[in-house]
Amino acid sequence: MGVIKNLKVYGIDYGTSNCGIAILKQDVNIPLPKETIKSEKLLEFLVSLDLSHDDLIVFGLPISMSGRYSKQSFLSIDEAIRVKERIGCKIYFVDERLTTSSLYSEVRGEVSYKKVKRTKDQNSSVLILSNFIQSPENAIALVEKEVYNLKKDFSCYKDILIWDVPINNELENFSIFAKDPWIFWYYYKKGYESTTLISDLKDYYDLIITSKENREKIQLNINCKELMCL
Structure with missing residues (x-):
């Protein structure tokens, strides 16, 4: 610091x-x-x-x-x-x-x-x-993060996990893990619930969307079919 x-x-x-x-x-x-x-x-x-x-x-x-x-x-x-x-x-x-x-x-x-x-x-x-x-x-x-607008069709995924990254897409069947205060604030302001606890999450997701910095954390804690690192 x-x-x-x-x-x-x-x-x-x-x-x-x-x-x-x-x-x-x-x-x-x-x-x-x-x-x-x-x-x-x-x-x-x-x-x-x-x-x-x-x-x-x-x-x-x-x-x-x-x-x-x-x-x-x-x-x-x-x-x-x-x-x-x-x-x-x-x-x-x-x-x-x-x-x-x-x-x-x-x-x-x-x-x-x-x-x-x-x-x-x-x-x-x-x-x-x-x-x-x-x-x-x-x-x-406190650091403002880049908000991503992803050009991808997510309709084929049944369970999506957004892991500590802000995105502006309208999704269905998704969960949010937000440890970073700014990211929590971003989703709360949009009316979305999130969690800071891995125990609140499922064991498996069809898709996990996260940042490159969080790749290792996810691979250690959650299984998924596809991992998208922004």
Whole structure:
């Protein structure tokens, strides 16, 4: 990911009502709580920070305990896309599962539950940013993908799997595996359900459509009659 020294780095716990914001204190490399703001004011607030294209914003990505994306995942990604389009800085996602429960565990017996709850958004953003600093290799960069319009007749296929690649074709009898946040967002916005779990998929498909980068992952996990790598 590269060096983040001398860059502005913020962590965001995005909610439907409020957003907790943390900032990385560069001299000691420690995330600190900054403030909590209304969600509708987030973009305005971030614009006021005068961020450069090299600065970083880390969003917590809501994921169910089973590992699936949800409507809240979509809303967080959608807001992150709005921020990136307006500001142009680098944006990453980190899995925010257990941030709240971890927070309560850390302060149990030291701070009252009500006080923790009042500052939950800020404290969760600190944990989100801390997770990013400690394990940046686990973060997922927000990157807009090329959307493919495939010139092929798919009517002869009974079961099609689209594996982590955005296509704009109208298909029947298909499933979608979307691990990449932008790709999940793309299909959710079009009204299509997807999964992040291989266990949700069938053992065999007539056709799997994916990218060249995912060829080996598919060959290890799913059987198919035909594999189309874009």
